[in-house]
Amino acid sequence: MKLTRALLIPVIAALLWIIVTELHLVSELFLPGPFAVIRSLFSLVVTGNVISDLLLTVGRVFVGFFSAVLIGVPVGAVMGLSNGVRKLMEPSIDVLRSIPTTAMLPLFMLLLGIGDKSIVALVAVPCLWTMIMNTMYGVANGSKARRDIARLYRASRLQTLVYVVIPDSLPFVVAGLRLGMALALHMAIAAEMIAGARVGLGRRLFDAEMLLRVPEMYALLLITGALGYTLNRGLVAFERAVVHWSGR
């Protein structure tokens, strides 16, 4: 029943797609038929041409994302724990995260050169802001009632941190991971299109459009969507396992 409901809209969309293309209501130049797209998808997968692009994009997403997590979580935690540090850093971070990340690409290209380093930097920056802010809010806004219990029993700072503050902040941190991962994929695809990548899903999408290989472009869009969906489902499963109490 659940699966039927989930498949209802995709099936209707596919039927509409078939009808629109079979009746030639839209030019094939803009919307090729679903069977042409499936053929292209099959060819991309079977020949293995897309696998190296997919792996490179995933690699850039992971390197940028985990760099942001490794820096953002401790920085956010310190800002959440210390009002002084928060007051010192928050205004600067607010200004920096107000700059659209894509506007920083010329700077990254100037500093890091054209290629992988700039792409990874572009992926990492918005994830970094997300991880810092979510972790800071999670650490600073934990339940007062639970912290009072730790205080009442004279838990040490370390015990309070380990048994109360960290677990209490985890739902915020994991929500930050999900947001950050979605941002990371967006930025990786955009950066591959404009930052001089030779390979990657973004570059391949761009080339397919430029060379008017429209079915391939749609097939690559499906692959990119599937990648985003898989990454998100992975993090949802991680969330359910690690912060099972979240939202209850």
Place this chain on the structure above:
Amino acid sequence: MTIPIAIEAKGLSKGFQQETGEVVQVLDGFNLTVKSGETVCIFGANGCGKTTLLGICGGIENPDSGSITVLGAMAPHARVGYVPQAYGESLFPWMSLLDNVAFPLRVCGSGWNEARGQAAQLLQEFAPSLVATKYSYQYSGGQKQVSAVARALVASPRLLIADEPFSALDHSARIAAQDVFVSLVDRLQLTVVAVTHDVKDAIYIADRVLIVSGPPLRVVDEVAVALPRPRPPSIRASATFLSLVSRAIDSFLAAQT
């Protein structure tokens, strides 16, 4: 022989600033003395300052002025069990019920195994129907409340502070929990300061009931509960019990007018 004093509060004052900038004086020179081994219930309307007073007695709030000595030490202090009003929120949802109850022992230096052993023993007596391996969010409001009371009792406190400890329980669970509570208090020779909105709860568990109004918090009447200890459950139907209930209600109503 002089009975030692468990809580001595003198001239406690505490104000809270509202969003409008106005300061509401919840405590204004409030005095309280509780003897060791005594059970004092505070009975009054919502928002009169009872929870703030309990927070100060428990060491989780600081007064703006005045002094408080708890168990011979200036607050904050050890050996105090606390059942907060937000009992459900105060439980750690990432820990099992057993670990929640064991938490005070763990932070006071016991290993997890030892702490869990003692917690399991207490739960067996106090709440045998609870499955200790479940998480707190898997329990009903009443079960969470019983868990919070068990956590407050596990570290053998000398003073128990409880903010509406039975409010979420249905009638039969309330009666059962009160009976176990009173027998534990007697056996452990605990001093208890509790807030309740049910006057029958107050008369059943207390030696003394303070009828309060506010803010600022003030005692409008004091009802001495001269009922025997240990208290049999049947005492709730006695004429003395009912007359004490009636007197407390009369005082409460008089304070509201």
